Amino acid sequence: MKIYADNAATTKMSKTAIQAMLPYMEEIFGNPSSLYSIGQTAAEAVFKARESIAECLGCMPAEIYFTSGGSESDNQAIRSAAEFGAKKNKKHIISTAFEHHAVLHTLKKLQKEGFEVTLLDVNENGIVNPEQVEQAIRPDTCLVTVMYANNEIGTIQPIAKIGEICRAKKVTFHTDAVQAVGHIPVNVKNDNVDMLSISAHKFHGPKGVGVLYVRKGIYLSNLIEGGSQERGKRGGTENVPGIVAAAAALKEAVSDLPESSQKLVPLRDKLIDGLLAIPHSVLNGDKEQRLPGNVNICFEGIEGESLLLLLDAKGISASSGSACTSGSLDPSHVLLAIGRPHEIAHGSLRLSLSDENTEEEIDYIIQEVKNVVNYLRNMSPVWRDLQEGKKNYVIQ
Amino acid sequence: MLYSEVVMDHFMNPRNVGTIADADGVGEVGNAKCGDIMRIYLKIKNDVIEDVKFETFGCGSAIASSSMATEMIKGKPLSQALTLTNKAVAEALDGLPAHKLHCSVLAEEAIKNAIKNYYDKNGIEYNEEQFKESAHEHGHCDI
Structure with missing residues (x-):
C-alpha cells in the first residue's frame, strides 16, 4: 500500500489545475507584456486568475500580488512593513515563537538591522491568546505577524480577533496563511487582515507560485526590482501557467471545502484516537482548533x-520534528514552543491528510505506526530505562 | 537517497540488537535530549569479545552505525576492538552524510566505554590515554 500523508509539506496537483495550466505552456505561451495576441491572451489569463483568487479570499483583484511562493510573500510583507515603520521610527515587531522559518528568519535578519522583535508564547495548546498580542503592542510597533494555522501541529489561531486588535491600534497585521487557505474558510475582510501570504502547492496547485494579499492603502515595497509586472511591485515575467493553475486549484479547494472537511475531520480524529491508544503518546496542539487534516503526536522513547x-x-x-530529519541540531522549534522537552520532541510524527486518503488507509497507518513504535522501543535504551523504572515517563 | 545501501541494510536489518544479561562490560554514550543514545553490552573471554549486543535510541544512521560497529568487533581481541575508529565504521557503511558522521563517533565511543567498564570492573590496568574523549567533533548538540 502507498499512502501519502504529508500534505502539509506539499500536495499532489489536482487534475483541474493541471488541465488549466497546459494551454499556457503549449499554445498560449506568450509573454503577458507583449502586444501580439498570444501575449495579450496570456495577460487576460493572469487578469482572470487574479480576479478568481481575489474572489476566493474576499478582496479586490488589485490587492493580489503574485510571487514565487509562500516564503517570498512572507519576506515581502514583513520587509515592507518594517521599511514603512522605520520611516516613522517605529522599529518594533510582534510575532510568535512558532512561526514558519520564512517569518522567523526574516525577523532575525531585521533584528540585526536594528529592529526589536517580541516573540509571543503560544501556550501548551499551540494557540496564541489575542490578549497577549494586545499587551505586547507598543507605540513603536510597526507590525504584528501571526500565522493563520501552524504548519507542524495544525493549530488555528484567533486571526480575526488579533486583526481586530491591530486595526484598533493602527498596527499593520500580516498573517502567513500558507497552511490555512484552501483548508479552512479564510476571508481577509472578516479576518481584519492587512497582508496575507499563501502558496499554491499546499492546496493541490503547482510549486513555485505564491500570492500576497495587500490591503489597499497598505505600503508595499519590492524585493525584486525589474519590469512593471504586478503594478511595479514584483519584477519578472509572470509565471502564467503556474498562476492560472493556482487560481484553478484555489477555486476548486474553496468550493470543495465544506465537503472535504466533513470527510477529513472524522478521518483525522480516528487517526488521532488510534495513535493515542499507543501507551506514552501525546497529541501536539489543541484537538479542536486544528486543521482538518493535521495529526501530530509524540511517542516517548523513540526517535x-x-x-x-x-x-x-x-x-x-x-x-517528523526530530533534529535528524531537518539536518539541524535541535528538534522542531514548534514542539519546543509548546513546551515539549527535547527528548520528547525528537519522537514526533506528523501525518497530514488530504481528502484522497481513505478509512482503510487510516486503519493501515494506525497498525503500522503501532508496529514500528513497538519495534523501535524494543531496541531503545531510553525505553528500557523507563520500563525498568530507572527513569520516569514524561508522557503518562 | 539520503543513505547508502549498506546503511539502509544495517538500519532495516540491524545485527546484534539486544542485551546481554550477564555482560562483562557495558558502555553508554549520547544524550536523549540530543536525539541519540547508544548502549553496548560485551561478553568477554580471554580478552576476546565473544558476544556483543547493542540498544540504540536514534536516527537511521545511529542504528546502522551501532549495527556495523558491533559486527566489526565481534570475535575480535580487545586490543583490536580498541583501535576501531569512527572513520572505519563510516567507511564500512559506504559513507554517511556529513551531518550524520557523529553517529559513527558515538559507536566508536560506546565500544570504548564498554571496554573501559570491563577493565574497571575487573581491576585491569590500562592506559588512560586510550580512553580520552577523542578530539574529533562530538559536540553536535550542546545541551
Whole structure:
C-alpha cells in the first residue's frame, strides 16, 4: 500500500489545475507584456486568475500580488512593513515563537538591522491568546505577524480577533496563511487582515507560485526590482501557467471545502484516537482548533527519523520534528514552543491528510505506526530505562 | 537517497540488537535530549569479545552505525576492538552524510566505554590515554 500523508509539506496537483495550466505552456505561451495576441491572451489569463483568487479570499483583484511562493510573500510583507515603520521610527515587531522559518528568519535578519522583535508564547495548546498580542503592542510597533494555522501541529489561531486588535491600534497585521487557505474558510475582510501570504502547492496547485494579499492603502515595497509586472511591485515575467493553475486549484479547494472537511475531520480524529491508544503518546496542539487534516503526536522513547524511514518502507510518507530529519541540531522549534522537552520532541510524527486518503488507509497507518513504535522501543535504551523504572515517563 | 545501501541494510536489518544479561562490560554514550543514545553490552573471554549486543535510541544512521560497529568487533581481541575508529565504521557503511558522521563517533565511543567498564570492573590496568574523549567533533548538540 502507498499512502501519502504529508500534505502539509506539499500536495499532489489536482487534475483541474493541471488541465488549466497546459494551454499556457503549449499554445498560449506568450509573454503577458507583449502586444501580439498570444501575449495579450496570456495577460487576460493572469487578469482572470487574479480576479478568481481575489474572489476566493474576499478582496479586490488589485490587492493580489503574485510571487514565487509562500516564503517570498512572507519576506515581502514583513520587509515592507518594517521599511514603512522605520520611516516613522517605529522599529518594533510582534510575532510568535512558532512561526514558519520564512517569518522567523526574516525577523532575525531585521533584528540585526536594528529592529526589536517580541516573540509571543503560544501556550501548551499551540494557540496564541489575542490578549497577549494586545499587551505586547507598543507605540513603536510597526507590525504584528501571526500565522493563520501552524504548519507542524495544525493549530488555528484567533486571526480575526488579533486583526481586530491591530486595526484598533493602527498596527499593520500580516498573517502567513500558507497552511490555512484552501483548508479552512479564510476571508481577509472578516479576518481584519492587512497582508496575507499563501502558496499554491499546499492546496493541490503547482510549486513555485505564491500570492500576497495587500490591503489597499497598505505600503508595499519590492524585493525584486525589474519590469512593471504586478503594478511595479514584483519584477519578472509572470509565471502564467503556474498562476492560472493556482487560481484553478484555489477555486476548486474553496468550493470543495465544506465537503472535504466533513470527510477529513472524522478521518483525522480516528487517526488521532488510534495513535493515542499507543501507551506514552501525546497529541501536539489543541484537538479542536486544528486543521482538518493535521495529526501530530509524540511517542516517548523513540526517535522520529528512524520512525519515518521504517514507515516509508511500509509505504507511508510522513514527517517528523526530530533534529535528524531537518539536518539541524535541535528538534522542531514548534514542539519546543509548546513546551515539549527535547527528548520528547525528537519522537514526533506528523501525518497530514488530504481528502484522497481513505478509512482503510487510516486503519493501515494506525497498525503500522503501532508496529514500528513497538519495534523501535524494543531496541531503545531510553525505553528500557523507563520500563525498568530507572527513569520516569514524561508522557503518562 | 539520503543513505547508502549498506546503511539502509544495517538500519532495516540491524545485527546484534539486544542485551546481554550477564555482560562483562557495558558502555553508554549520547544524550536523549540530543536525539541519540547508544548502549553496548560485551561478553568477554580471554580478552576476546565473544558476544556483543547493542540498544540504540536514534536516527537511521545511529542504528546502522551501532549495527556495523558491533559486527566489526565481534570475535575480535580487545586490543583490536580498541583501535576501531569512527572513520572505519563510516567507511564500512559506504559513507554517511556529513551531518550524520557523529553517529559513527558515538559507536566508536560506546565500544570504548564498554571496554573501559570491563577493565574497571575487573581491576585491569590500562592506559588512560586510550580512553580520552577523542578530539574529533562530538559536540553536535550542546545541551
